[in-house]
Amino acid sequence: MKRMKKLLMTGAAAAAVCTTLTAASAGTLETIQERGRLICGASQGTPGFGAPDDNGYWRGLDVETCRAVAVAVLGDKDAVDYLPLSGQQRIPALQTGEVDMLPRTMTWTLQRDANGINFTTPNYFEYTGFMMPKSLGISRVEDMSGATVCVQTGSTTEITVNDVSAQFSLNLQPVVFDNTSATRQAFFSGRCDALITDAGALASVRASMAERPDDYVIFPATPYVDALTPAVRGGDDQWMDIVRWSVQALIAAESFGITQANVDDLLESDNPRIRRFLGTDPGNGAALGLEDDFAYQIVKALGNYGEMFERNVGMDSPLKLERGYNALYTDGGLMFPLAFQ
Amino acid sequence: MITSLWYSSKARGLAIQIALLGGLIGFAWWIGSNTVDNLIERQIKTGFDFLTAPARFPISETVVTYSPDDSFLWAYVVGVANTLWLSMITIVLATLGGLCLALARLSSHPLLSRLASGYVTLFRNIPLIVQLLFFYGLATSVFPPPSRAISVMPGVYLSLRGVYAPSLTLGPGSGLFLVVCCLAVLTAVLARRSLRKHLSAVSSVAVAVIVWIGICLLGWLLTGRPVGLEMPMLKGLNFQGGLQLSPEFSAIIIGLTLYTSAFAGEVIRGGVEAINKGQWEGGRALGLSERQILFRIIMPQALRVIVPPMTSQYLSTVKNTTLAVAVGYPELGLVVNTVINQTGQALESILIMLAVFLTISLSVSLLMNWYNARIALVER
Incomplete structure (x- = not known):
C-alpha cells in the first residue's frame, strides 16, 4: 500500500511537470498577461536606442517600442523587463521564448524570416555605416583600401564588410568580436581603422563613447537601406499582429496628427478614421484580443512615433539624428501607416 | 509465484534494471519528441543542408585557406583548425613553462622558489577570462598605431595591430x-x-x-x-605583406599559456615530490650529479604520477580555447556563433561543436592513456 502511494505520488509529480511544460506552449498573449510583465530583448547599451539611465530606468527608442506593446497588452508602460542580449544571443532567446519580442535591433532578412522569426512592421530605416577617425582623411568606401574593420558577430554587417570589400577590391581586414563593448573598445583603442554597424548605433556610440565626437566621421557602407523591424518568434500569429499594430499605432498617430498632448481632445473627433483608431468607435482592439482603446492608451502614455524619435535620437537628444528615411511618407520618408480598420 | 519472484534478489535486480533502462529510454524519447514538436511549432527549419551553402562571412585569421565564398562546412573546418592550432601551441608552451616552474619551485634557491610559488598563486587564482582581457587590453593600448610603429630591427615592427615580421x-x-x-x-x-x-x-x-x-x-x-x-611595408592604413602576429592571437596564446603553466607546474612538482627521497640519496651515493638524478632517475618515475593529471590539464586547455571568443580570435566557438546567427540553425551548429570537442578530447585522452601505458611500471 505504501509502495502504491509512492508510485501514485511519482505519477502525480510527473504529470505536474508535463502540465507546466504544456503551459509554456500556450499563446504568448496569455503567458504575458498571466505573468504581468512583458520581457523585451534589449541591446547591450546603445544610448538613444536602449540603455538604462543614471537611475537605472531604461530609456531609448527601442525601449519605448517595448513600452508601447506593454501598454497595449498590460495597460502599464513600466510592466516591462529588459534582457540585454548580444547580437548572437538574441535569435535563440526569441525562439526559445526567453524574450517575448525584439524591438527594432534586427534587420528584416529573408533568411531570418524563413527560419522561425516573424517580423512585424519596420520602425526604423537606415543604412549600414562605417565610422572612422577624421584624422585618417577618409570619408567614402572607395578610399578604404587595406583598412582594418572592427565587426560584431551576429549581425548582417559581417556579410556587408565582405560584400563591400569584394565589390571595390578593398582587401578589408575584419576583426570580429563576440560582444558589443569589446568591438567598440577595440575601435577606439585604434585596433581597427573603422567600425561598422547601423548608422544610428554609430551615432549613439560616437555621442556616448568618443572623447571628442567631432573627431569621427560616419559614412554609408552600402547604398542599400535596411528595414529594422520588431520581431517575434514564429508560430503565434496573434502575438505577431499585436506587436505589429502596437508599433503601427505610433506611426498612424503621427500621420493623423495625434500627439500625447492632444489625444484626449481628439477622442471626440468627427473623423471616422481617427474615431476608429482611438477606439471611440469599437472593433479594432477586440479583433486583436486587446482593449478597444489600445492605440489611445499607447499615444497617451508615450506620444506618437515622431515625438518618440525626437526625444530619444532626434534633435532633442545628444545623437541629433535627422528624421531622413524615418520621416512620414508625406514628408519624403518611408514611414507609412497601415489602415486601422 | 509472484511473491516468490519478489523475494528473489536476482529477479528483483533484473526488474529494477529494466525499469531504469526503460525510464532512461523514455526520457530520451520524450526530450527528442518534445524538441521536434517545438521546432515544428516555432517554424524552425532543421537539417544539415545549409552546410554546402556559401558562408559569405569573413574570418579574420585562418591557418588553412578560407574565403567567404567557401561553404559553411569549410568555415567549420577553419574554426576547428584554428582551435587545434591554438591548443597545440598552448599545450607545448605550457608544458615547457610548467617544467621550468616546477624546477624553480623545487630549487633550493629561496628567491627562485618563492618567485615561482608567487607566480602560481597569482595566475591560478585569477579567472582566465580576466587574464585574457587584460593581455588583450595591454596589447592594444601599450603599442603605437601602425603609422608610428616601433621598428625593433629592419623588417620587424611592433604596433597595436600586432607584430609584423618578414x-x-x-x-x-x-x-x-x-x-x-x-x-x-x-x-x-x-x-x-x-x-x-x-x-x-x-x-x-x-x-x-x-x-x-x-x-x-x-x-x-x-x-x-x-x-x-x-618585408612588411606600411602602405596606406596598414602594413602589407610579411607575417602578422595579431594582438588577438598573441593575447590568447600568452594568457592561456601563463594560466595553464601554473597548473602544469604544480602537477609536475607534485609528481617529482611523490618520488621517495631514497631515490635521490641512492643517486648521490652512486656519485651522479643532481641533474642526472633528476632526469635519469626521478623524472621517469615521476611521469607515472604526472601523466594522468596532466591529461586533464590538456583537456581543459583544449576546452579553454573557446574563451578566445572574448578577444576576437576566430576559433570554433566564434565560427559556430556566427553560423548560428547567419542561418538560425542553432541545434545543428551546437551538435557539430559538441561532436568536434568530444572527438578532440577523446583523442587527447586516448593518446595520453597510450603514453601512460607505455611508461607504466612493468612488473616482472
Whole structure:
C-alpha cells in the first residue's frame, strides 16, 4: 500500500511537470498577461536606442517600442523587463521564448524570416555605416583600401564588410568580436581603422563613447537601406499582429496628427478614421484580443512615433539624428501607416 | 509465484534494471519528441543542408585557406583548425613553462622558489577570462598605431595591430635549394666527426655550423636565389605583406599559456615530490650529479604520477580555447556563433561543436592513456 502511494505520488509529480511544460506552449498573449510583465530583448547599451539611465530606468527608442506593446497588452508602460542580449544571443532567446519580442535591433532578412522569426512592421530605416577617425582623411568606401574593420558577430554587417570589400577590391581586414563593448573598445583603442554597424548605433556610440565626437566621421557602407523591424518568434500569429499594430499605432498617430498632448481632445473627433483608431468607435482592439482603446492608451502614455524619435535620437537628444528615411511618407520618408480598420 | 519472484534478489535486480533502462529510454524519447514538436511549432527549419551553402562571412585569421565564398562546412573546418592550432601551441608552451616552474619551485634557491610559488598563486587564482582581457587590453593600448610603429630591427615592427615580421617567399628552384641544405647538414655532421679528434668540442661545433652556412649560401646563389624575404611595408592604413602576429592571437596564446603553466607546474612538482627521497640519496651515493638524478632517475618515475593529471590539464586547455571568443580570435566557438546567427540553425551548429570537442578530447585522452601505458611500471 505504501509502495502504491509512492508510485501514485511519482505519477502525480510527473504529470505536474508535463502540465507546466504544456503551459509554456500556450499563446504568448496569455503567458504575458498571466505573468504581468512583458520581457523585451534589449541591446547591450546603445544610448538613444536602449540603455538604462543614471537611475537605472531604461530609456531609448527601442525601449519605448517595448513600452508601447506593454501598454497595449498590460495597460502599464513600466510592466516591462529588459534582457540585454548580444547580437548572437538574441535569435535563440526569441525562439526559445526567453524574450517575448525584439524591438527594432534586427534587420528584416529573408533568411531570418524563413527560419522561425516573424517580423512585424519596420520602425526604423537606415543604412549600414562605417565610422572612422577624421584624422585618417577618409570619408567614402572607395578610399578604404587595406583598412582594418572592427565587426560584431551576429549581425548582417559581417556579410556587408565582405560584400563591400569584394565589390571595390578593398582587401578589408575584419576583426570580429563576440560582444558589443569589446568591438567598440577595440575601435577606439585604434585596433581597427573603422567600425561598422547601423548608422544610428554609430551615432549613439560616437555621442556616448568618443572623447571628442567631432573627431569621427560616419559614412554609408552600402547604398542599400535596411528595414529594422520588431520581431517575434514564429508560430503565434496573434502575438505577431499585436506587436505589429502596437508599433503601427505610433506611426498612424503621427500621420493623423495625434500627439500625447492632444489625444484626449481628439477622442471626440468627427473623423471616422481617427474615431476608429482611438477606439471611440469599437472593433479594432477586440479583433486583436486587446482593449478597444489600445492605440489611445499607447499615444497617451508615450506620444506618437515622431515625438518618440525626437526625444530619444532626434534633435532633442545628444545623437541629433535627422528624421531622413524615418520621416512620414508625406514628408519624403518611408514611414507609412497601415489602415486601422 | 509472484511473491516468490519478489523475494528473489536476482529477479528483483533484473526488474529494477529494466525499469531504469526503460525510464532512461523514455526520457530520451520524450526530450527528442518534445524538441521536434517545438521546432515544428516555432517554424524552425532543421537539417544539415545549409552546410554546402556559401558562408559569405569573413574570418579574420585562418591557418588553412578560407574565403567567404567557401561553404559553411569549410568555415567549420577553419574554426576547428584554428582551435587545434591554438591548443597545440598552448599545450607545448605550457608544458615547457610548467617544467621550468616546477624546477624553480623545487630549487633550493629561496628567491627562485618563492618567485615561482608567487607566480602560481597569482595566475591560478585569477579567472582566465580576466587574464585574457587584460593581455588583450595591454596589447592594444601599450603599442603605437601602425603609422608610428616601433621598428625593433629592419623588417620587424611592433604596433597595436600586432607584430609584423618578414616572411619567406619560395620561388622556382626552392626545392633544389632545400635538398642542398639537407645535404649540407650531413656534410657538417661528417666534418665535425673528423675534426673532433683535433679540436675541442665547442670549436668543432662552430666549424660545423660555419661549413653548413657556407654550403647553404653557395647553394642559394647557385640555384638562382629562389628563397627570399618579403618585408612588411606600411602602405596606406596598414602594413602589407610579411607575417602578422595579431594582438588577438598573441593575447590568447600568452594568457592561456601563463594560466595553464601554473597548473602544469604544480602537477609536475607534485609528481617529482611523490618520488621517495631514497631515490635521490641512492643517486648521490652512486656519485651522479643532481641533474642526472633528476632526469635519469626521478623524472621517469615521476611521469607515472604526472601523466594522468596532466591529461586533464590538456583537456581543459583544449576546452579553454573557446574563451578566445572574448578577444576576437576566430576559433570554433566564434565560427559556430556566427553560423548560428547567419542561418538560425542553432541545434545543428551546437551538435557539430559538441561532436568536434568530444572527438578532440577523446583523442587527447586516448593518446595520453597510450603514453601512460607505455611508461607504466612493468612488473616482472
